[in-house]
Amino acid sequence: MKLAILDRDGTLNALGAGGLIASAAEWQPLPGALEAVARLNQAGWHVVVATNQPGLGGGVFDTQTLVAIHARMHRELGALGGRIDAVFYCPHAEGEDCACRKPAPGLMLQIRERCALEGGEIAVIGSCLSHLQAAQDLGAQLHLVCTGRSAHLQPHAPLPPGWPAATRTHASLQDVVDLLAGQGGSAPAAPAPSLCS
Structure with a gap:
């Protein structure tokens, strides 16, 4: 089984004002991002969001x-034949002492x-350090998409210090899916059961 762990803001959807999405109405998918998730599913990959x-x-x-925000995300993705199995989130404000706020690994x-x-069965895809x-x-495989907070970076160019050494860079989520879909084998005959239920 193959699992892709996606970041949400800047990877699946546009960044909100001040970097936050505070309502379902503000959640706007990036062009082609939901279609890319659907293609990843069709290639046999499960997808979760962190x-x-x-x-x-x-x-x-x-x-x-x-x-409500995530219901809209699931609804719009489902209309394209795609699925996110689960959303894992850290609810803590910056500065709170927790083990789940990225870059902590919780x-x-x-x-x-x-x-x-x-780890070898996991691809981690996001637009932020x-x-x-x-x-x-x-x-895991580490994939940076040059959208959202990383829109200023150039795909395939060397990354600044501080980025994990094995990170591969891509122009968009669609480009990552082009690579990963070839690793996922043929599309399953029927939708796979939820991986993280």
């Missing part, structure tokens, strides 16, 4: 709002344990 949501801890929005370790996979730093000790 995201910092400091707006919860900071009181910018509540859990009901976050559920979310990634939760996902690996719940899905019972080894903290997402990839959180996964650097998993032994």
